[in-house]
Amino acid sequence: MEIGFLGGAGTVTGSKFLVHHDNTRILIDCGMFQGLKELRLLNWADLPFNAKDIDAVILTHAHLDHCGALPLLVKKGFKGPIYCTEATRELAKIILLDSAKIQEEDAEYANKKGFSKHYPALALYTVEDVEKTLPLFQTQKLHDQFEVGSLKVELYNAGHILGASSALVSNGSKSIYFSGDLGRNNDPLMWPPEPPQDCDYLVMESTYGNRDHSTIPSKEILKECILEIAKSKGVLLIPSFAVGRAQNLVYEIVELKRAGEVPAQIPVFFNSPMAEDVSGLYEDHATGHRLGPGQFAEVMSEVHIVKTAEESKALNRSPGPMIIIAASGMLTGGRVLHHLKAFAPDPKNILLLAGFQSPGTRGWSLLNGSQDVKVHGMYVDIHCKVVPSDSFSAHADRKDLLNWIKTADQRPGKVFLVHGESTAADELRRRIQDQLKLDVEIPKMNQIIGL
Numbered sequence: 130m131e132i133g134f135l136g137g138a139g140t141v142t143g144s145k146f147l148v149h150h151d152n153t154r155i156l157i158d159c160g161m162f163q164g165l166k167e168l169r170l171l172n173w174a175d176l177p178f179n180a181k182d183i184d185a186v187i188l189t190h191a192h193l194d195h196c197g198a199l200p201l202l203v204k205k206g207f208k209g210p211i212y213c214t215e216a217t218r219e220l221a222k223i224i225l226l227d228s229a230k231i232q233e234e235d236a237e238y239a240n241k242k243g244f245s246k247h248y249p250a251l252a253l254y255t256v257e258d259v260e261k262t263l264p265l266f267q268t269q270k271l272h273d274q275f276e277v278g279s280l281k282v283e284l285y286n287a288g289h290i291l292g293a294s295s296a297l298v299s300n301g302s303k304s305i306y307f308s309g310d311l312g313r314n315n316d317p318l319m320w321p322p323e324p325p326q327d328c329d330y331l332v333m334e335s336t337y338g339n340r341d342h343s344t345i346p347s348k349e350i351l352k353e354c355i356l357e358i359a360k361s362k363g364v365l366l367i368p369s370f371a372v373g374r375a376q377n378l379v380y381e382i383v384e385l386k387r388a389g390e391v392p393a394q395i396p397v398f399f400n401s402p403m404a405e406d407v408s409g410l411y412e413d414h415a416t417g418h419r420l421g422p423g424q425f426a427e428v429m430s431e432v433h434i435v436k437t438a439e440e441s442k443a444l445n446r447s448p449g450p451m452i453i454i455a456a457s458g459m460l461t462g463g464r465v466l467h468h469l470k471a472f473a474p475d476p477k478n479i480l481l482l483a484g485f486q487s488p489g490t491r492g493w494s495l496l497n498g499s500q501d502v503k504v505h506g507m508y509v510d511i512h513c514k515v516v517p518s519d520s521f522s523a524h525a526d527r528k529d530l531l532n533w534i535k536t537a538d539q540r541p542g543k544v545f546l547v548h549g550e551s552t553a554a555d556e557l558r559r560r561i562q563d564q565l566k567l568d569v570e571i572p573k574m575n576q577i578i579g580l
Protein backbone atom coordinates (compact mmCIF):
# COMPACT_ATOMS: atom_id res chain seq x y z
CA MET A 130 0.00 0.00 0.00
CA GLU A 131 1.18 3.56 -0.64
CA ILE A 132 -0.08 7.09 -0.06
CA GLY A 133 0.46 9.96 -2.48
CA PHE A 134 0.28 13.35 -0.77
CA LEU A 135 -1.02 15.37 -3.71
CA GLY A 136 -2.45 18.40 -1.92
CA GLY A 137 -2.86 19.65 1.61
CA ALA A 138 0.79 18.72 2.20
CA GLY A 139 2.90 21.61 3.53
CA THR A 140 -0.16 23.82 3.11
CA VAL A 141 -3.75 23.90 4.35
CA THR A 142 -5.61 23.85 1.04
CA GLY A 143 -6.07 21.47 -1.90
CA SER A 144 -6.42 18.32 0.28
CA LYS A 145 -5.86 15.25 -1.90
CA PHE A 146 -4.43 11.91 -0.75
CA LEU A 147 -4.18 8.97 -3.10
CA VAL A 148 -4.20 5.51 -1.51
CA HIS A 149 -2.99 2.80 -3.88
CA HIS A 150 -3.13 -0.92 -3.10
CA ASP A 151 -3.00 -3.73 -5.69
CA ASN A 152 -5.16 -2.37 -8.46
CA THR A 153 -7.32 -0.16 -6.24
CA ARG A 154 -6.86 3.60 -6.13
CA ILE A 155 -8.92 5.82 -3.88
CA LEU A 156 -8.64 9.53 -3.38
CA ILE A 157 -9.27 10.92 0.09
CA ASP A 158 -10.72 14.40 -0.60
CA CYS A 159 -10.30 16.38 -3.78
CA GLY A 160 -9.95 19.94 -2.61
CA MET A 161 -9.34 23.25 -4.27
CA PHE A 162 -6.07 25.13 -3.69
CA GLN A 163 -6.66 28.58 -2.22
CA GLY A 164 -4.56 31.50 -1.05
CA LEU A 165 -1.17 32.28 -2.62
CA LYS A 166 -1.18 32.68 -6.38
CA GLU A 167 1.32 29.86 -6.84
CA LEU A 168 -1.12 27.60 -5.01
CA ARG A 169 -4.18 28.81 -6.91
CA LEU A 170 -2.37 28.15 -10.18
CA LEU A 171 -2.16 24.48 -9.16
CA ASN A 172 -5.92 24.25 -9.74
CA TRP A 173 -5.23 24.82 -13.44
CA ALA A 174 -2.35 22.36 -13.68
CA ASP A 175 -2.66 18.76 -14.86
CA LEU A 176 -3.47 16.26 -12.13
CA PRO A 177 -0.46 14.14 -11.10
CA PHE A 178 -2.49 10.98 -11.87
CA ASN A 179 -4.99 9.78 -14.42
CA ALA A 180 -8.52 10.69 -13.22
CA LYS A 181 -9.93 7.66 -15.05
CA ASP A 182 -7.79 5.32 -12.89
CA ILE A 183 -9.38 6.42 -9.60
CA ASP A 184 -11.91 3.86 -8.33
CA ALA A 185 -13.60 6.11 -5.76
CA VAL A 186 -13.29 9.33 -3.79
CA ILE A 187 -13.86 9.46 -0.04
CA LEU A 188 -14.93 12.96 0.89
CA THR A 189 -14.35 13.89 4.55
CA HIS A 190 -16.37 17.12 4.51
CA ALA A 191 -17.87 19.80 2.33
CA HIS A 192 -15.42 22.69 2.69
CA LEU A 193 -14.02 23.82 -0.67
CA ASP A 194 -10.43 23.00 0.25
CA HIS A 195 -11.62 19.37 0.52
CA CYS A 196 -14.32 19.07 -2.16
CA GLY A 197 -13.70 22.04 -4.47
CA ALA A 198 -11.75 20.19 -7.17
CA LEU A 199 -14.26 17.33 -7.62
CA PRO A 200 -15.80 18.92 -10.74
CA LEU A 201 -12.28 19.15 -12.23
CA LEU A 202 -11.71 15.46 -11.53
CA VAL A 203 -14.98 14.63 -13.28
CA LYS A 204 -14.08 16.92 -16.20
CA LYS A 205 -10.88 14.88 -16.56
CA GLY A 206 -12.72 11.58 -16.79
CA PHE A 207 -13.44 10.34 -13.24
CA LYS A 208 -16.68 8.34 -13.25
CA GLY A 209 -16.57 6.46 -9.91
CA PRO A 210 -18.53 7.00 -6.73
CA ILE A 211 -17.86 9.84 -4.29
CA TYR A 212 -18.54 8.41 -0.81
CA CYS A 213 -19.44 10.65 2.13
CA THR A 214 -22.08 11.14 4.83
CA GLU A 215 -25.53 12.32 3.83
CA ALA A 216 -25.07 15.78 5.38
CA THR A 217 -21.75 16.18 3.54
CA ARG A 218 -23.41 15.30 0.23
CA GLU A 219 -26.16 17.88 0.79
CA LEU A 220 -23.70 20.56 1.87
CA ALA A 221 -21.25 19.79 -0.94
CA LYS A 222 -24.05 20.19 -3.46
CA ILE A 223 -24.79 23.70 -2.15
CA ILE A 224 -21.12 24.65 -1.82
CA LEU A 225 -20.00 23.38 -5.23
CA LEU A 226 -22.89 25.05 -7.06
CA ASP A 227 -22.13 28.28 -5.23
CA SER A 228 -18.41 27.97 -5.99
CA ALA A 229 -19.11 27.49 -9.70
CA LYS A 230 -21.46 30.45 -9.70
CA ILE A 231 -18.95 32.70 -7.93
CA GLN A 232 -16.25 31.68 -10.41
CA GLU A 233 -18.52 32.33 -13.38
CA GLU A 234 -19.61 35.70 -11.95
CA ASP A 235 -16.05 36.73 -11.07
CA ALA A 236 -14.85 35.84 -14.58
CA GLU A 237 -17.73 37.75 -16.11
CA TYR A 238 -17.09 40.78 -13.86
CA ALA A 239 -13.36 40.69 -14.65
CA ASN A 240 -14.10 40.57 -18.37
CA LYS A 241 -16.61 43.40 -18.14
CA LYS A 242 -14.28 45.66 -16.14
CA GLY A 243 -11.19 44.45 -18.00
CA PHE A 244 -8.97 44.11 -14.89
CA SER A 245 -7.93 40.51 -15.37
CA LYS A 246 -4.45 39.90 -16.78
CA HIS A 247 -5.95 37.03 -18.75
CA TYR A 248 -8.50 37.64 -21.45
CA PRO A 249 -10.99 36.23 -21.45
CA ALA A 250 -10.91 35.41 -17.73
CA LEU A 251 -12.24 31.87 -17.34
CA ALA A 252 -14.07 30.06 -14.55
CA LEU A 253 -12.20 27.02 -13.23
CA TYR A 254 -15.45 25.12 -13.66
CA THR A 255 -19.06 25.94 -14.34
CA VAL A 256 -22.46 25.07 -12.86
CA GLU A 257 -22.80 22.56 -15.68
CA ASP A 258 -19.59 20.81 -14.55
CA VAL A 259 -20.95 20.61 -11.01
CA GLU A 260 -24.22 19.15 -12.26
CA LYS A 261 -22.26 16.32 -13.88
CA THR A 262 -20.47 15.68 -10.55
CA LEU A 263 -23.47 15.53 -8.20
CA PRO A 264 -24.95 12.22 -9.45
CA LEU A 265 -21.69 10.45 -8.47
CA PHE A 266 -22.23 11.08 -4.74
CA GLN A 267 -23.15 7.99 -2.68
CA THR A 268 -23.85 8.34 1.00
CA GLN A 269 -22.50 6.17 3.80
CA LYS A 270 -23.47 6.06 7.46
CA LEU A 271 -20.87 6.57 10.16
CA HIS A 272 -19.41 3.26 11.44
CA ASP A 273 -20.73 1.21 8.47
CA GLN A 274 -17.84 -0.51 6.70
CA PHE A 275 -17.89 -0.51 2.89
CA GLU A 276 -15.53 -1.85 0.25
CA VAL A 277 -13.76 -0.21 -2.66
CA GLY A 278 -11.87 -2.86 -4.63
CA SER A 279 -9.27 -4.37 -2.31
CA LEU A 280 -9.75 -1.70 0.38
CA LYS A 281 -12.22 -1.41 3.27
CA VAL A 282 -13.38 2.01 4.44
CA GLU A 283 -15.25 3.26 7.52
CA LEU A 284 -16.25 6.83 8.48
CA TYR A 285 -16.20 8.38 11.97
CA ASN A 286 -17.42 11.71 13.34
CA ALA A 287 -14.77 14.45 13.08
CA GLY A 288 -16.78 17.20 14.82
CA HIS A 289 -15.60 19.91 12.41
CA ILE A 290 -18.73 20.97 10.51
CA LEU A 291 -22.08 19.30 9.85
CA GLY A 292 -21.46 15.86 8.28
CA ALA A 293 -17.66 16.01 8.70
CA SER A 294 -15.95 12.65 9.09
CA SER A 295 -12.59 10.96 9.51
CA ALA A 296 -11.90 7.86 7.39
CA LEU A 297 -10.31 4.53 8.30
CA VAL A 298 -8.88 2.79 5.23
CA SER A 299 -7.58 -0.77 5.48
CA ASN A 300 -6.23 -3.43 3.13
CA GLY A 301 -6.74 -6.23 5.65
CA SER A 302 -3.19 -6.15 7.02
CA LYS A 303 -2.38 -2.43 7.31
CA SER A 304 -4.67 0.48 8.10
CA ILE A 305 -4.56 4.27 7.73
CA TYR A 306 -6.73 6.72 9.65
CA PHE A 307 -7.33 10.03 7.87
CA SER A 308 -8.42 12.61 10.44
CA GLY A 309 -9.89 15.05 7.92
CA ASP A 310 -10.37 18.42 9.60
CA LEU A 311 -10.89 17.95 13.34
CA GLY A 312 -13.33 20.01 15.38
CA ARG A 313 -13.04 21.23 18.94
CA ASN A 314 -14.35 19.65 22.10
CA ASN A 315 -16.39 22.73 23.04
CA ASP A 316 -17.86 23.88 19.72
CA PRO A 317 -21.20 25.64 20.34
CA LEU A 318 -23.00 23.51 17.72
CA MET A 319 -20.91 20.44 16.80
CA TRP A 320 -20.29 17.31 18.86
CA PRO A 321 -16.62 16.62 19.69
CA PRO A 322 -14.58 14.39 17.33
CA GLU A 323 -14.46 10.64 17.97
CA PRO A 324 -11.07 9.30 19.12
CA PRO A 325 -8.75 7.98 16.41
CA GLN A 326 -9.42 4.30 15.69
CA ASP A 327 -6.69 1.66 15.97
CA CYS A 328 -4.46 2.13 12.93
CA ASP A 329 -0.91 1.62 11.72
CA TYR A 330 -0.69 5.08 10.19
CA LEU A 331 -2.43 8.28 11.23
CA VAL A 332 -2.70 11.03 8.60
CA MET A 333 -3.58 14.04 10.69
CA GLU A 334 -4.37 17.70 10.12
CA SER A 335 -2.11 20.32 11.72
CA THR A 336 -3.77 23.64 10.82
CA TYR A 337 -3.26 24.99 14.34
CA GLY A 338 -0.31 22.74 15.20
CA ASN A 339 1.73 25.63 16.58
CA ARG A 340 -0.97 27.55 18.43
CA ASP A 341 -3.57 27.28 21.11
CA HIS A 342 -6.76 29.23 20.54
CA SER A 343 -7.48 32.24 22.71
CA THR A 344 -9.29 31.42 25.94
CA ILE A 345 -11.66 34.38 25.45
CA PRO A 346 -14.99 32.84 24.40
CA SER A 347 -16.15 33.76 20.89
CA LYS A 348 -19.39 35.07 22.36
CA GLU A 349 -17.49 37.66 24.44
CA ILE A 350 -15.71 38.95 21.35
CA LEU A 351 -18.97 39.22 19.45
CA LYS A 352 -20.55 41.03 22.37
CA GLU A 353 -17.77 43.64 22.53
CA CYS A 354 -17.88 44.26 18.78
CA ILE A 355 -21.67 44.58 18.75
CA LEU A 356 -21.72 46.99 21.69
CA GLU A 357 -19.09 49.11 19.94
CA ILE A 358 -21.01 49.43 16.67
CA ALA A 359 -24.23 50.04 18.64
CA LYS A 360 -22.53 53.12 20.04
CA SER A 361 -20.83 54.28 16.82
CA LYS A 362 -23.82 53.36 14.63
CA GLY A 363 -21.34 51.47 12.52
CA VAL A 364 -21.31 48.19 10.67
CA LEU A 365 -19.89 44.94 12.00
CA LEU A 366 -18.74 43.06 8.91
CA ILE A 367 -17.85 39.40 9.40
CA PRO A 368 -16.34 37.52 6.44
CA SER A 369 -17.25 33.88 6.92
CA PHE A 370 -17.51 30.50 5.28
CA ALA A 371 -21.24 30.31 4.47
CA VAL A 372 -21.29 26.85 5.99
CA GLY A 373 -20.31 26.01 9.54
CA ARG A 374 -18.78 29.23 10.81
CA ALA A 375 -21.74 31.36 9.71
CA GLN A 376 -24.24 29.15 11.55
CA ASN A 377 -22.16 29.31 14.73
CA LEU A 378 -21.95 33.12 14.43
CA VAL A 379 -25.68 33.50 13.88
CA TYR A 380 -26.42 31.18 16.80
CA GLU A 381 -24.20 33.09 19.23
CA ILE A 382 -25.40 36.53 18.10
CA VAL A 383 -29.04 35.47 18.55
CA GLU A 384 -28.22 34.04 21.99
CA LEU A 385 -26.61 37.37 23.00
CA LYS A 386 -29.71 39.24 21.83
CA ARG A 387 -32.06 36.87 23.62
CA ALA A 388 -30.10 37.24 26.84
CA GLY A 389 -30.31 41.03 26.54
CA GLU A 390 -26.52 41.35 26.45
CA VAL A 391 -26.61 43.33 23.19
CA PRO A 392 -29.42 45.51 21.79
CA ALA A 393 -32.04 43.19 20.26
CA GLN A 394 -33.01 45.70 17.56
CA ILE A 395 -29.64 45.68 15.71
CA PRO A 396 -30.40 43.85 12.49
CA VAL A 397 -28.33 40.84 11.43
CA PHE A 398 -27.96 40.22 7.71
CA PHE A 399 -26.85 36.80 6.58
CA ASN A 400 -25.77 37.68 3.08
CA SER A 401 -25.75 34.34 1.33
CA PRO A 402 -28.17 33.02 -1.24
CA MET A 403 -27.57 29.54 0.16
CA ALA A 404 -28.15 30.41 3.82
CA GLU A 405 -31.69 29.10 3.80
CA ASP A 406 -30.73 25.76 2.23
CA VAL A 407 -27.89 25.26 4.69
CA SER A 408 -30.10 26.10 7.65
CA GLY A 409 -32.64 23.59 6.38
CA LEU A 410 -29.90 20.96 6.52
CA TYR A 411 -29.29 21.73 10.19
CA GLU A 412 -32.97 20.83 10.69
CA ASP A 413 -32.80 17.67 8.56
CA HIS A 414 -29.67 16.46 10.36
CA ALA A 415 -30.55 17.42 13.92
CA THR A 416 -28.62 14.46 15.37
CA GLY A 417 -25.47 15.83 13.70
CA HIS A 418 -25.31 18.80 16.10
CA ARG A 419 -26.08 19.82 19.67
CA LEU A 420 -29.40 21.66 19.08
CA GLY A 421 -32.78 19.96 19.31
CA PRO A 422 -35.29 19.72 16.45
CA GLY A 423 -36.73 23.10 15.48
CA GLN A 424 -34.19 25.09 17.50
CA PHE A 425 -32.01 26.12 14.60
CA ALA A 426 -35.00 27.24 12.53
CA GLU A 427 -36.03 29.47 15.44
CA VAL A 428 -32.56 31.01 15.51
CA MET A 429 -32.65 31.65 11.77
CA SER A 430 -36.07 33.30 12.02
CA GLU A 431 -34.36 36.15 13.88
CA VAL A 432 -31.94 37.11 11.07
CA HIS A 433 -32.51 38.62 7.62
CA ILE A 434 -31.37 36.41 4.79
CA VAL A 435 -30.11 38.43 1.82
CA LYS A 436 -30.83 36.55 -1.37
CA THR A 437 -30.40 38.76 -4.41
CA ALA A 438 -27.41 40.81 -5.55
CA GLU A 439 -29.69 43.90 -5.51
CA GLU A 440 -30.51 43.44 -1.83
CA SER A 441 -26.82 42.92 -1.18
CA LYS A 442 -25.91 46.19 -2.95
CA ALA A 443 -28.69 48.05 -1.10
CA LEU A 444 -27.06 47.07 2.21
CA ASN A 445 -24.01 49.11 1.25
CA ARG A 446 -26.19 52.23 1.30
CA SER A 447 -28.05 51.35 4.53
CA PRO A 448 -27.31 53.13 7.82
CA GLY A 449 -25.80 51.32 10.80
CA PRO A 450 -25.80 49.89 13.30
CA MET A 451 -26.03 46.52 11.62
CA ILE A 452 -24.24 43.21 11.45
CA ILE A 453 -23.40 41.61 8.11
CA ILE A 454 -22.12 38.05 7.72
CA ALA A 455 -20.99 37.30 4.15
CA ALA A 456 -18.73 34.88 2.29
CA SER A 457 -15.97 34.25 1.50
CA GLY A 458 -14.29 33.82 4.86
CA MET A 459 -10.80 34.80 3.68
CA LEU A 460 -12.02 37.68 1.48
CA THR A 461 -10.92 35.84 -1.64
CA GLY A 462 -14.19 36.45 -3.51
CA GLY A 463 -17.94 36.64 -3.12
CA ARG A 464 -20.26 39.36 -1.87
CA VAL A 465 -18.16 40.27 1.14
CA LEU A 466 -15.74 42.10 -1.18
CA HIS A 467 -18.40 44.63 -2.14
CA HIS A 468 -19.12 45.25 1.55
CA LEU A 469 -15.40 45.58 2.23
CA LYS A 470 -15.17 48.32 -0.42
CA ALA A 471 -18.17 50.09 1.10
CA PHE A 472 -17.36 49.81 4.80
CA ALA A 473 -13.60 49.34 5.32
CA PRO A 474 -12.69 53.02 4.68
CA ASP A 475 -14.89 54.22 7.60
CA PRO A 476 -13.35 54.14 11.12
CA LYS A 477 -16.70 53.64 12.84
CA ASN A 478 -17.03 50.15 11.32
CA ILE A 479 -15.50 46.87 12.50
CA LEU A 480 -14.15 44.02 10.40
CA LEU A 481 -14.13 40.83 12.49
CA LEU A 482 -11.78 38.18 11.08
CA ALA A 483 -13.34 35.13 12.69
CA GLY A 484 -11.71 32.38 10.66
CA PHE A 485 -8.42 30.92 9.54
CA GLN A 486 -6.72 33.16 6.95
CA SER A 487 -4.45 31.43 4.45
CA PRO A 488 -1.23 33.23 3.42
CA GLY A 489 -1.82 35.15 0.22
CA THR A 490 -5.46 35.97 0.89
CA ARG A 491 -6.75 39.48 1.59
CA GLY A 492 -7.80 38.23 5.03
CA TRP A 493 -4.20 37.24 5.75
CA SER A 494 -2.91 40.68 4.64
CA LEU A 495 -5.40 42.37 6.97
CA LEU A 496 -4.51 40.03 9.81
CA ASN A 497 -0.93 41.15 9.32
CA GLY A 498 -1.76 44.84 9.48
CA SER A 499 -2.16 45.83 5.81
CA GLN A 500 -3.42 49.40 5.47
CA ASP A 501 -4.99 48.71 2.09
CA VAL A 502 -5.99 45.71 0.00
CA LYS A 503 -6.63 45.36 -3.70
CA VAL A 504 -10.23 44.50 -4.58
CA HIS A 505 -11.50 44.23 -8.18
CA GLY A 506 -8.36 45.92 -9.48
CA MET A 507 -8.49 48.90 -7.08
CA TYR A 508 -6.94 49.58 -3.67
CA VAL A 509 -9.34 49.91 -0.74
CA ASP A 510 -8.10 51.87 2.30
CA ILE A 511 -8.65 50.08 5.58
CA HIS A 512 -9.62 52.64 8.22
CA CYS A 513 -12.14 50.47 10.06
CA LYS A 514 -11.11 48.57 13.17
CA VAL A 515 -9.82 45.10 12.30
CA VAL A 516 -10.48 42.51 15.01
CA PRO A 517 -8.73 39.18 14.45
CA SER A 518 -9.85 36.25 16.59
CA ASP A 519 -9.26 32.52 16.54
CA SER A 520 -11.90 31.90 19.21
CA PHE A 521 -14.42 31.07 16.48
CA SER A 522 -12.28 28.36 14.94
CA ALA A 523 -13.89 25.07 13.87
CA HIS A 524 -10.43 23.47 14.11
CA ALA A 525 -8.82 21.71 17.02
CA ASP A 526 -5.83 23.71 18.32
CA ARG A 527 -2.40 22.36 19.32
CA LYS A 528 -3.56 21.22 22.74
CA ASP A 529 -6.70 19.58 21.28
CA LEU A 530 -4.67 17.78 18.58
CA LEU A 531 -2.26 16.30 21.11
CA ASN A 532 -5.09 15.31 23.42
CA TRP A 533 -6.98 13.76 20.52
CA ILE A 534 -4.14 11.31 19.81
CA LYS A 535 -4.03 10.48 23.52
CA THR A 536 -7.73 9.44 23.44
CA ALA A 537 -6.88 6.54 21.10
CA ASP A 538 -7.13 3.07 22.69
CA GLN A 539 -3.96 2.13 20.87
CA ARG A 540 -1.40 4.69 19.67
CA PRO A 541 -0.75 4.65 15.91
CA GLY A 542 2.54 3.24 14.61
CA LYS A 543 3.38 6.39 12.70
CA VAL A 544 1.90 9.85 12.19
CA PHE A 545 1.92 11.86 8.95
CA LEU A 546 1.16 15.54 9.48
CA VAL A 547 -0.75 17.27 6.70
CA HIS A 548 -3.08 20.25 6.23
CA GLY A 549 -0.82 22.78 7.95
CA GLU A 550 1.70 25.46 7.01
CA SER A 551 5.24 24.13 7.50
CA THR A 552 5.84 26.00 10.78
CA ALA A 553 2.58 24.66 12.28
CA ALA A 554 3.24 21.08 11.17
CA ASP A 555 6.84 21.18 12.40
CA GLU A 556 5.95 22.48 15.86
CA LEU A 557 3.29 19.76 16.23
CA ARG A 558 5.78 17.14 14.99
CA ARG A 559 8.17 18.08 17.81
CA ARG A 560 5.45 17.94 20.45
CA ILE A 561 4.15 14.55 19.29
CA GLN A 562 7.67 13.12 19.21
CA ASP A 563 8.64 14.56 22.62
CA GLN A 564 5.41 14.00 24.52
CA LEU A 565 3.95 10.89 22.88
CA LYS A 566 7.18 9.27 21.62
CA LEU A 567 5.66 8.55 18.21
CA ASP A 568 7.35 8.43 14.83
CA VAL A 569 6.23 11.52 12.85
CA GLU A 570 6.80 12.55 9.25
CA ILE A 571 5.75 15.68 7.36
CA PRO A 572 5.25 14.65 3.74
CA LYS A 573 6.08 17.06 0.96
CA MET A 574 3.65 17.95 -1.81
CA ASN A 575 3.46 15.16 -4.41
CA GLN A 576 5.54 12.81 -2.27
CA ILE A 577 4.56 9.16 -2.53
CA ILE A 578 5.27 7.06 0.54
CA GLY A 579 5.24 3.25 0.52
CA LEU A 580 3.83 1.75 3.72
Ligand SMILES: [Zn+2]
Pocket residue numbers: 190192195289310
Ligand atom coordinates in the same frame (compact mmCIF):
# COMPACT_ATOMS: atom_id res chain seq x y z
ZN1 LIG B 1 -12.72 22.22 6.80
